[in-house]
Amino acid sequence: MSRRLPGVARTLRDVRPLDPLSSIKIKLGILVAATVTLAVMITWLGLQLEMGPSRTFPVAILLSLVLTQFLARGMTSPLREMTHAVQAMADGDYTIRVRATSRDEVGQLAAAFNQMSEDLASVEQTRRDLIANVSHELRTPVAALQAQLENMVDGVVPATPAMLEQAHAQTERLTRLVTYLLDLSRLEAGASALSVSEFDVGDLMEECADGLQMVDAAKDLHYIIDVTPPNLAIEADRERLHQVLTNLLQNAIRHSPRDGDIRMDAYPIGETVVLEISDQGPGIAPEDRERIFQRFARGTASSPGTTAPAAGSGPDGAAGIAGSTPPASGGTGIGLAIVRWAVELHGGHVEVADSDEGATMRVTLPARAHPAPGVTAERLGDE
Template identity: 50%
Template structure:
């Protein structure tokens, strides 16, 4: 059976920020004032003063009242229009930006130069537009990534089943095992997406219980070894003291450690060792759990980004990872009020260029913190 190439990553949507052409009539001499009411008062006073001054000048010049009054009113209106245009310019810009956003263009921004309520509104509007643009880009990336991640196992499963139906491959245990592996991969992705939907909805509650870590970690390692599909790696568990316990949600912590072990097994070399260590924190109010493997490690500049969705540590991952495991692990640890991070590998000879495979989970003990 020929292997199908993975689907190409969808290119991100291009950002074409539009530059606003400055309006030559957009005069804003009142931007220094922090109150729109004060601006209105100054506008009224300035218009009245200009009208009175022009009236006095026209009288002294001997201009007929029937001609002077319309001229004074016209000049006062022009003066009012110039000042009012600058005061209301952010409102017009926000209207145009809102109309553009309704068409799906989130690149429009407003020029907030005034200090009054309108300027504050314009600044808040620009911030909202920026956040909406980021959210829309995240949505596009999510759709592209999920489409790619779903397409790969579905394509593999379809090819395997077509080979079985056409008689190219015999329906022996090996062929069925390949189909089962692709099905499990698809199921794992669906479960991860469901977890992310619960994350976004914020509807997950913790079922706290006392967990004895030695048997618990052995149970997680057994499950991870089974899911590793016979990868030739060694699992080493070290809990100090052996009867160490922590109060947490067993299902969620099982999910965290299982994701870390699955990620470690995927990137470990043949006959590589995966260490799982646990001990109480220095302050005695929680525990830390380390997962360390002998894989290529995570670059220093990628240590924060690796916990984001659909990120894989800054290097190509053709081993079947979804790029969601570490994001879900960070979410589950965060539910407990804990932390998860990539630490420096103490074995400097195995950490070239600042890479490290040592990931530490710190869990506050709910029993000691209450």
């Protein structure tokens, strides 16, 4: 019995008889009316029993104060719980929740506080995951680059063009990761500027594919570029669009099977230009097709029993289209969020399109420069 007493006492101290009421004004009115009524009844009863005012009034006041304390404590319990929760959150504990059973303004505040606590816990977990993932992504190329350079300095291996090319590839990997992190900071800061020019879509696709030839060397992948019409042009920020295509291509490469095909299609629809990157990987589960565009989101592959890494979990922190690489491969989970940010700056949108095989990422952009509201566009000379 002794173990139960603290819990029972705690329950009695937290009784909230006025919770069903929907307004704190009504609660205060009932509180005043109840205490006044109780005082009047005790006074009347004392007079009827001929106890006299000297004994009746103190009893009436004391019992009224007890009733006030009982009712007011239940009304203010969420506020005390929030104070305790805030102190715990200041120490890094985001697990405490407030009992939000009342329907008045204090109850609504408690519910909002619980939602804020959940959001802060999610943000804190995201921060920890980001630090861990970025640390992993930075450590891998740095360690490889350091080992290669030490071997060449110590004379273990000669400084052949192949070794120098490998070292150069690692530095490029580091550069891409830093670029993604800088883009993330711009996204957070709301940066919204474009350098617009007109250029050939087919040339840009070939440039992106040629720039990633070394990435897929071990897989012997085949690129199929289909631009209709062949001279299709678009007004956009070429650097941003290059980033979008490269980002998607890196992950199509990563998740494609050996000797597979990667399609790059472009075609006009009305006043827009559609760009598609398709792979032959396991695809993306339908329930994840919208969520993967959120920062740090992780998705699951559409094929049974296959788990995809984080969206944006490519070797360079790029956006993952789909795949079966285990989570240990690392990833920052920011790639697709950056892709969506860059596309929306242009007034376009990106989505996962339905496909019979693998995954297809579809980017739709205005053919003529039409940035999103609030986005400034500097027009450069046409190419």
